[in-house]
Amino acid sequence: MTIRPIRRAFARGDWPEARRIAGLLRQETVGGAVLLLAALAALVWANSPWRDAYHALTAWHLGPDVLDLDLSLAHWTSDGLLAIFFFLAGLELKHEFTHGALRDPGKAAVPIVAACSGVALPAILYAGWQVYDDGTLAGWAIPTATDIAFALAVLAVIGTHLPSALRSFLLTLAVVDDLIAISIIAFFYTSSISIGWLVVALVALAGFASTLRYGRNPVLLLATALLAWLAVLNSGVHATVAGVALGLLMPVTAGPGERVSFGGRVDxxxxxxxAGFCVPAFAFCAAGVTVVGGGLGDAIGDPVFIGVVIGLVVGKTIGVFGGTFLTVRLTRAELDDELTWPDIFGLALLAGVGFTVSLLIGELAFGGGSVTDDHVKLGVLAGSLLAALLASVCLRLRNATYRRIHEAESRDADGDGVPDCYAPERAPAPTTDPPGNPGR
Structure with a gap:
């Protein structure tokens, strides 16, 4: 009789990939801390006696008055600097499809379904709360995004012993979430399209791809990338879409004689x-909402504020956890031995920490600087803070278990530099029973 192997959800990957993800998450955690400081600095300045100087700074225009490049500082951070953030998101997505969890359809199903559920349910809950005000339905996508940098910064505060498989799942979930978010921006928050500029963008992307294939001249790569960004900026599609497209074109497999792929080196x-400049600069320009003088009371009573908070805290949690649970059950898989469902629930709560993309969608939906956009910012901050606090309570209860798992994973009995849990299983020792007398 043939015994079918048990399918494992959140199974541990190979050691090189786990080591890469651990390094990546450390960088994102540091970036999340810087992001938090930038957002707090903006909030403090925007509610200080010098708040007019803050608003004047973010509204300060710079750039040549040609090709729509005379932008405010806030627009430069959202249209320019965030393109670099989304370039890395596209590059990470390419790596996940080539070498990570998304290359295996069986493993990819869980984070993809969880991400899709974690986008759909918050949007539904937000829209349901706007039933009496059709004018605010434009913000339906605001609570759908998870901010990986902020989520990991929260995780660094509450404990660093999250199981490696779960950390990989969080990263994969966030990558798929980013892909859905940028697709939403491209298809639902584009008011008009310039076909001519789109053609220029496609030509520039083709030139970028050709340069990658033949020679990889850094000057040509930079020139074609900037042309693609400029063309998308003027096409009517949000400029960050260019960043994702360029990231997806990068090679992520090491060639002959290369220890690290070209995409890995660029990353x-x-x-x-x-992490240290682009995203914090956007956060500094986007998070500075003035609440003194009654602004907070007005925001709390706004259905937009309530819808964003409910979407992030309730929608994200139920969507991610429910999508994961149903996928595992319907595929008759089992959780990996080191995980329990409370771990997944804590991760689902953490997915409700939204910031960068949520603020960007809020600006696109209601216009940067509008009263409704200010209420969006407060809703994103309040919802993310509440989700982070609830996740902290849940994951703190599991922290002792995480620590024991981490200690077990770190053991390297044979001293080869690879933790024993990643070493291939050894063949069983041969039996010592004499021929013709098999053991019982």
């Missing part, structure tokens, strides 16, 4: 810039 160069 190493750009990720500190993105």
């Amino acid at each position: 190493r160069w750009l990720r500190p810039v993105s």
Whole structure:
């Protein structure tokens, strides 16, 4: 009789991939801390006696008055600097499809379904709360995005012993979430399209791909990338879409004589810039909402504020956890031995920490600087804070278990530099029973 192997959800990957993800998450955690400081600085300044100076700074225009490049500082951070963030998101997505969890349809099903459920349910709950005000339905996508940097910063505060398989799931979930978010921006928050500029963008992307294939001249790569960004900016599609497209074109497999792929080297160069400057600069310009003088009371009574909070805290949690639970049950899989369902629930709560993309969609839906957009910002901040606090309570209860798992994973009995849990299973020792007398 043939015994079918048990399918494992959240099974541990191979050691090189786990080591890469651990390094990536450390960078994102540091970036999340910087992001938090930038957002707090903006909130403090925007509610201080010098708040007019803050608003004047973010509204300050710079750039040539040609090709729509005379933008405010806030627009430069959202249309320009965030393109680098989304370039890395596209690059990470390419790696996940090539080498990560998304290359295996069986493993990919769980995070993909969880991400889709974690997008759909918050949007439904937000829209349901706007039933009496059709004018606010435009913000339906605001609570659908998970901010990986902020989520990991929260995780770093409450404990660093999250099981490796679950950390990989969180990263994969966030990558798929980013792909859905940028697709929503491209298809639902584009008011008009310039076909001519789109053609220029496609030509520039083709030139970028050709340069990657033949020679990889850095000047040509930079020139074609900038042209693609400029063309998308003027096409009517949000400029960050260019970043994702460029990231998806990058090679993520090491060629002959290469220890690290070209995409991996570019990621190493750009990720500190993105995490340490680009995203915090956007947060600084986007999070500074003035609540003194009655602004907070007006926001709390706004259906937009309530819908965003409910979407992030309730919708994300139920969507991610429910999608994961149903997928595992319907595929007759089992959780990996080191995990329990409370772990997954804590992760689902953590997925409700939304910031960067949520604020961006709020600006696109209601216009940056509008009263409704200010209420969106407060809703995103309040919902993310509440989700982070609830996740902290849940995951703190499991922290002792995480620590024991981490200690077991770190054992390297044979001293080969690879934890024993990643070493291939050894063949069983041969039996010592004499021939013709098999053991019982």
